[in-house]
Structure formats: structure tokens, C-alpha cells
Amino acid sequence: MLAKRGTRQWEDWETLAAEAVTFTQQLIQIPSPNNGDPDIGGTEDTVIDFIRNKLSEVGLTGEYVAAREGRGNYKVTIPGRNPHALLIHSHVDVVPADAEQWRHPPFGGVIEDGYIWGRGAVDMKDFGGMMLAVARHYALTERTPERTLVFAWLSDEENDGKWGSQWLVQNKPEWFDGIELALSEGGGFSITIPEHDKRFYPLAVGEKGVSWLKLTAQGRAGHGSRPAGVNAVTVLSRAVAAIASTEFPIVHTPPLDALLDTIRTVTGETITDDNVEALSKKWGFWEPIVKASIRNTAAPTQLKAGYMVNVIPEEATATIDCRVLPGQEKSFREDIENLLEKEFGSEWTEYLSLDWTAPNAYSVDPDHPFVESIRRVVEQQDPDGVVTPYLLPAGTDNKHLQHLGIKCFGFVPLKLPADFDCFGLFHAVDERVPVAAVEFGSRVLAEIADSA
Numbered sequence: 001m002l003a004k005r006g007t008r009q010w011e012d013w014e015t016l017a018a019e020a021v022t023f024t025q026q027l028i029q030i031p032s033p034n035n036g037d038p039d040i041g042g043t044e045d046t047v048i049d050f051i052r053n054k055l056s057e058v059g060l061t062g063e064y065v066a067a068r069e070g071r072g073n074y075k076v077t078i079p080g081r082n083p084h085a086l087l088i089h090s091h092v093d094v095v096p097a098d099a100e101q102w103r104h105p106p107f108g109g110v111i112e113d114g115y116i117w118g119r120g121a122v123d124m125k126d127f128g129g130m131m132l133a134v135a136r137h138y139a140l141t142e143r144t145p146e147r148t149l150v151f152a153w154l155s156d157e158e159n160d161g162k163w164g165s166q167w168l169v170q171n172k173p174e175w176f177d178g179i180e181l182a183l184s185e186g187g188g189f190s191i192t193i194p195e196h197d198k199r200f201y202p203l204a205v206g207e208k209g210v211s212w213l214k215l216t217a218q219g220r221a222g223h224g225s226r227p228a229g230v231n232a233v234t235v236l237s238r239a240v241a242a243i244a245s246t247e248f249p250i251v252h253t254p255p256l257d258a259l260l261d262t263i264r265t266v267t268g269e270t271i272t273d274d275n276v277e278a279l280s281k282k283w284g285f286w287e288p289i290v291k292a293s294i295r296n297t298a299a300p301t302q303l304k305a306g307y308m309v310n311v312i313p314e315e316a317t318a319t320i321d322c323r324v325l326p327g328q329e330k331s332f333r334e335d336i337e338n339l340l341e342k343e344f345g346s347e348w349t350e351y352l353s354l355d356w357t358a359p360n361a362y363s364v365d366p367d368h369p370f371v372e373s374i375r376r377v378v379e380q381q382d383p384d385g386v387v388t389p390y391l392l393p394a395g396t397d398n399k400h401l402q403h404l405g406i407k408c409f410g411f412v413p414l415k416l417p418a419d420f421d422c423f424g425l426f427h428a429v430d431e432r433v434p435v436a437a438v439e440f441g442s443r444v445l446a447e448i449a450d451s452a
């Protein structure tokens with residue numbers, strides 16, 4: 001069925017909102033769980049096929065590319081007056097769901113009590129549905145956006161984009177030619193601070209990086225009955241304990257300062273390094289986000305040593321999951337080295353070696369003009385809304401796209417009730433999204449796209 005172009009008014013927000021809600025339901029109804037197995041191929045393409053059909057109904061055709069069979073990526077371009085494009089993207093996979101624990105079937109997409117229920121409701125078939133509705137809205141209204149818009153639906157985000165964004169960036173960077181800005185998940189869900197009327201809309205202008213540290217201790221092998229010299233197990237234990245018991249200092253990244261400034265303006269509080277964590281307890285759903293974004297962290301997760309109870313091993317290893325703030329890669333490594341030196345003296349490198357994976361933290365200027373343009377749209381649609389830049393203490397597809405020099409932002413506009421913990425519902429049982437929030441988001445997304 002081909003819907004006729006030019007048959008809809010740009011201001012017909014009701015029809016746009018209704019489509020966004022229906023598409024969100026329909027996308028949830030196509031299960032696309034990702035368990036990290038590269039050969040799960042098929043379910044993501046079923047989602048892509050649905051999107052393709054809905055776009056071709058209104059005469060929009062795009063480009064499909066897949067790293068592996070059944071694990072496709074699809075983009076459609078709407079040319080604007082300014083060729084430096086805005087990429088609006090979402091992932092089509094979701095994390096698995098155990099139906100027995102759910103109040104409503106995880107792939108049912110039912111509407112009940114004002115919510116759309118199901119896996120992907122907030123992560124992120126809601127945005128996938130809004131995007132689809134907005135792309136069709138452009139076609140049906142025959143509207144030319146200010147900036148060229150590229151809508152893209154990608155696979156495998158839940159497995160770090162290995163066969164999705166990461167693969168595209170490394171193997172098909174030309175797919176993103178001409179793109180200057182990117183908008184995706186990682187923010188936009190409103191957070192209300194108790195006893196204050198303002199609704200904060202966090203806008204991710206950066207992400208914390210992941211860096212895995214492998215710590216290897218070397219000692220003298222021997223019989224367990226005759227301990228002599230340096231024991232690798234002992235050295236490793238001391239090193240792990242020293243790292244794990246350290247609280248790294250608060251670091252003022254530009255996104256953090258932008259957030260604290262906004263909170264200060266609304267609450268009138270005097271926020272310092274000494275009181276920020278205590279104060280954050282009063283900031284509702286902001287608390288865990290603030291705590292995770294003020295410092296680097298290092299959590300030991302794996303230990304390996306020895307094969308017999310009576311043999312002292314020559315080597316012992318540990319892995320430490322480090323989460324590193326943007327711009328902190330070098331100084332964080334120095335912090336770790338300094339604390340090992342403090343523990344073992346300057347000869348620590350004789351027993352211990354460190355092997356790091358490169359972190360991929362990034363940040364964009366919180367005063368970027370796109371921030372202002374999002375702020376203008378949101379505050380017009382929600383007079384009690386305050387858009388604030390912040391740092392997402394997690395990772396999205398944007399982590400890979402920023403390597404191409406694209407300025408990346410996380411903002412899925414959702415106007416939410418004060419007691420709705422959206423961030424807490426990511427990957428959780430009973431994932432759901434208010435219908436009204438998706439309706440709100442569809443219009444806000446259309447206006448952001450139109451004024452970027």
C-alpha cells in the first residue's frame with residue numbers, strides 16, 4: 001500500500017504520535033534478543049524488514065548493509081538544505097527476557113495502565129518507533145528539513161556493536177560520510193528532583209570509557225612446603241587489595257560541571273566536592289548517575305593462579321574492570337602505577353606488569369549549538385523542563401561513531417512521571433514506557449530534527 005505524499009500537515013502531531021505508539025508496540029512484538037552469539041542472525045533483520053516496509057509504504061527507500069547474515073543495518077536519508085547531516089540512530093536488538101518473571105509478556109507490546117509493556121520499551125524500540133514515525137512524517141508532509149537527516153537502525157548494540165556500529169565504523173566508514181552530528185540513546189528521560197517542580201532532561205554529551213586492566217604478578221615457583229622468595233599469589237593479592245580499597249578523586253569533567261550547575265540553579269544548593277555525594281541522596285534518580293560520573297572506578301572481577309595446592313605458581317593474574325572518565329586515560333593509569341609504587345616500592349615493576357585495553361570515553365562541548373537547539377525545543381514543549389548536559393556512565397553505539405569525528409549526543413525525549421525510574425528499567429524485568437511519553441517524544445524528536 002502506498003500512502004500518498006503531501007497528504008498530511010506538518011502540525012498533525014496527533015497522527016504522528018499515534019504512529020509512534022503503534023510502531024513501538026509492533027517493534028516490541030518482533031523479538032530480537034541478543035545473547036552475544038554472533039550467529040543469532042535473523043531476528044534483527046525481521047525488525048529491519050518491518051521498518052523497511054513501513055518506509056517504502058511512503059516512498060522512502062534506503063540502504064541495507066550487514067556484517068553477518070541476518071544482522072543488518074538500514075539507513076534512509078532525507079535531504080535538507082544543509083548537507084552536514086544529523087544522524088538519528090537506534091539499535092534493533094534487545095537483551096533477552098525471562099517471560100516467567102514478567103507481569104505482561106515481554107514480547108507482547110501490550111498497552112495497560114497507560115504503559116507500553118515489553119523488552120525494548122525504553123531500550124530502545126521506543127526511539128526506533130519514534131524515528132520511524134518521524135521519517136514517514138517527513139515523507140507524508142513533503143517537508144524539507146533544515147539539515148539533511150539520516151535515520152539509521154543498527155544491529156548488535158547490546159554486544160558492543162561488534163557486528164553493528166563497531167563493524168560499520170571499522171569496515172564501512174563511508175556509510176557515515178557527510179554526517180556531522182548524531183543523536184541516539186543515553187539520555188532524554190526526565191528526572192524530577194523531589195520537592196522541586198522542574199523536570200530535568202539529561203542530555204548525554206559524553207560517555208565514560210571501559211578499560212580492562214590485566215595485572216600479572218611474577219614470583220618464584222616452588223614446593224608449597226618450602227616457601228622462598230617472592231610469591232606471585234601474595235604479590236597479586238596485595239596489588240588487588242590496594243587498587244580495590246582506593247577511592248579515586250572526584251574529577252571535574254565539563255559534562256559533570258554542566259550538570260552540577262543546572263542542579264545548583266534549580267535547588268539553590270551549594271555543591272562542593274565534599275558534600276556532592278551526600279547531597280545527591282536528595283536528588284532522586286540522579287543519585288546513582290551522579291555517583292558513577294564523578295570519578296574513575298576500578299573493580300576487580302577475575303583472579304587466576306596455581307593448579308595444585310602444594311605448588312607455588314610462578315604467575316598469578318587478575319583482571320580489573322576500570323571505568324574511566326573522558327580525558328582521564330593517562331592520569332588514571334598514573335594513579336594506578338603510583339599506588340602500586342606506594343605499596344611495593346619503586347621496584348614494583350620487577351614483580352608486576354600491567355596490560356590495558358584502550359578506553360573509549362568521549363565528550364562533546366556541553367555548549368555545542370545542538371545542545372541549545374534541543375533545549376529550545378524541549379523547553380517549549382515542557383515549560384517545566386530543564387535540559388542539562390551530563391555524562392552517561394555507560395556505553396552506546398555513539399562510542400564507536402565518535403571515532404569518525406561525529407559529534408554524538410544521547411537524547412530520547414520522554415516526559416515521565418516523577419516516580420518513574422527510566423534508567424533503572426534498562427535491561428530490567430517489566431520494562432515499560434508511558435504511552436504519553438512516547439507521544440511527547442515523537443513531536444519533540446520531529447522538532448529537534450527539523451531545527452538541528
Ligand SMILES: [Zn+2]
Nearest residue numbers: 123124157185
Ligand atoms: Zn540501548
